[in-house]
Amino acid sequence: MGLKESLHNFKEKNKDKKWLPAFSAIHTFLYLPNETTHNGTHIKVADDLKRTMNTVIMAMVPCLIFGMFNAGYQHNIQVGEAQAAAGSFFSSEFWTMANFMIGFWKILPLVIVSYGVGLGIEFIFAIIKGHEVEEGYLVTGMLVPLIVPVDIPLWMLAVAVIFGVVIGKEVFGGTGMNILNPALTIRAFLFFAYPTWMSGDKVWVEGAVERTNEIVGGANLDAISGETILGSLAQGKEAGYEVMDMFLGFIPGSIGETSTLLILLGGLFLVFAKIGSWRIMLSSALGAIVMGLIFNQVVDSGWITESSKFYGLMSTTWWHHLLIGGFAFGTVFMATDPVTASQTNKGKWIYGFLVGFISILIRVFNPAYPEGVMLAILLMNVFAPTIDHYVVQGNVKQRMKRLKAKTA
Amino acid sequence: MSNDIRIKKGLDIKLKGEAEKTSEKAIVSNFYTLRPEDFHGVIPKLISKVGTKVKAGEPVFFDKSNETIKFTSPVSGEVLEISRGEKRKILAIKIQADKEQTYQDYGKFDVNAADSEAIKSHLLASGCWPFVKQRPYDVIANPDKAPKAIFISGYASAPLAADLDFTLQGKEAELQEAITALGKLTEGKVHVSVGKNGTSPLAGLTGVTLHNVSGPHPSGNVGTQINKIDPVNKGEVVWTVNPQDLVIIGELLLTGKFNAERIVALVGSSVEKPRYFVTKIGSEVATIVYDKGIAKDSHDRIISGNVLSGKQIKPDGHLDYYSNVISIIPEGDDYEFFGWNKPIFNKISTSRAFTFSWLTPKKAYDLNTNTNGEHRAFVTTGTYEEVFPLDIYPMQVLKACLYKDLDEMEALGMYEVAPEDFALTEFVCVSKQPHQKIIREGLDLMLKEIG
Known part of the structure; x- marks a missing residue:
């Protein structure tokens, strides 16, 4: 008897057991189920939610691998074990095994904790509520390690994942019902609960916090600077990196957010696969550009001076905003989450534009932390149903008008 | 006068097993079945009992909520069995057909001389009314409420649909008679849609507003056409009739006989030789599906209707009241190893998420019921x-x-x-x-x- 038959018999035998959803989750992971249609359409498209989610994960894998190399590279460059790899994506200074192994052993545990804890909660809720394990967490679980600093302690991540999945998603009814993007809820929790591990100039490079502690303890070592470009700009300093490096991703930052190139390729793939919404991605970029141009105009007109604490970020050339920080990653992978974004096509334009617009606004004016993508997307998540409401009301009004024209 | 309706949004699902344009007479079915569930929302009140002899076209039951709507027997014979389900709900009325068919004679009807009330009561009495459906609610039309317009789609865009240009051939006289009669029941227009590149017998009719439809499915759905031509507002009613049923209505008006004959397409990838059959409403599908169709014990799904909206029926089941197609596709109750993430070439998808049907838009697929x-x-x-x-x-x-x-x-x-x-x-x-x-x-x- 093959594996297929034994699994089938096991399922049939335990049909009424409470824990069956847990088994089914693994079973359907191995085999597309034998479920057939009833009345209604007798045939169905090839896609299911697992395939959709899997496609998004595939689009993020290059960012993950790049993040592993980059984590090691940023560390090694600071401790003087690597040369700067400016200008070329295929630089031999960057793609080294030494870089990769540092990142790999740092990031793999984050991925394992994220999936282990998150899926564990999903399984528990599925069993309690007696429904199948839904696939929503597959993408969230991959997003989470990509949007945290590399040195984040694993227990913090675990606590945040529990909070994000339970409060951000399950209390609303699980996958498809949540208001806020779960991955961003997790990040926001970390950000507000453990700000010292989520912001500042220490956390963005592997080993920076540890080194600082050693120095404080009396060790005679060079400090590792873990400053991001946004951090430098917010303090009125130079960015300190070439534009090409920003685009390719050889800069400090959250694990998966640095390489705009790979994010762009992932985004194009999602648009091509018809999984990601090009409307949201495009309008979000437009929104950011408009806000960037407005700030540039403010600086050009001399309304603020160099002494202003906003001068550094306001004077940043408008299109650089698309390359630095988490903007690209947030736009492509987080703002496009179909559950929490606007659901109507017209609404997506408005929603996306405001995500981009507000991202840059918060980025410039946030006194504590020079980044705004997370907060902008969470804010727009809250407003997305309102946007949809007005778009749908437009359709309703047209119908009413038609009726009035008839009866008049 | 003709207008163009071009549909852009939609999807043509191309499947294997399209019917060849030849029709043959199906083996005559011994038993015919009327299923009240075909008429959504109707609560049947029986007129005949087990053992009652009926003629073709003689009422068998009527609608409890509107007693004027009568449902007639497709053949002459004897009521053999009335099967009931929970709470004595009538599931099916089985009629054993006579060898020699006799018809209830409703008499030739002069449509041109008649007024709308006369036409209405004639159609109601003869059992032709259930062919007239209404929107809102997609149920049999309420005869007491005049429609603002009547819609007839002579273009079938559903997967493996029967080609109406073929099945309606030579029925111009009946179609015209039915349209003239229906036209008198509405103050508004009778909208008839035909395929833009077809040669529909409906195109030559008088007393209609003709629309040329093009574009992918659901361009042939009457609902799509209503939405594009004259959408239903609150408080309004429109009627829809399938063109194959117009033929039955037309024949009744012309000859006085309720002739339940209908050309049905046998289609689907499981069918050996997909083609058209001349049969009657309520026939056993066994009279059709095994002749160069499927093997006796094959593991297939038989659908009365198209693969998108039809009803699943058992091999000993019957053609339902409205369908003009029987689709047979393989059952898909099997597991597929890593079916959710491996690249897929043999199924249809509208995405490109490692699914590759977008590469071959003209290919016909063999889909199962998974x-x-x-x-x-x-x-x-x-x-x-x-x-x-x-x-x-x-x-x-x-x-x-x-x-x-x-x-x-x-x-x-x-x-x-x-x-x-x-x-x-x-x-x-x-x-x-x-x-x-x-x-x-x-x-x-x-x-x-x-x-």
């Missing part, structure tokens, strides 16, 4: 809109039906839709939600609460 995934909450957005040409937000309507908000259902356009309009969105649904069932239950709720 759901290709499990039932989930609504997650993805924008996919329905791509295949939904009506000026309605499909997901929002579906959700309104699920949470039973009558005001919202009304505002979002439920008066305009029928379950079949949501067949394509159901087909493409990644979350495998039963859209047509949701809409049917929504319409039933509105009918009950608002009326």
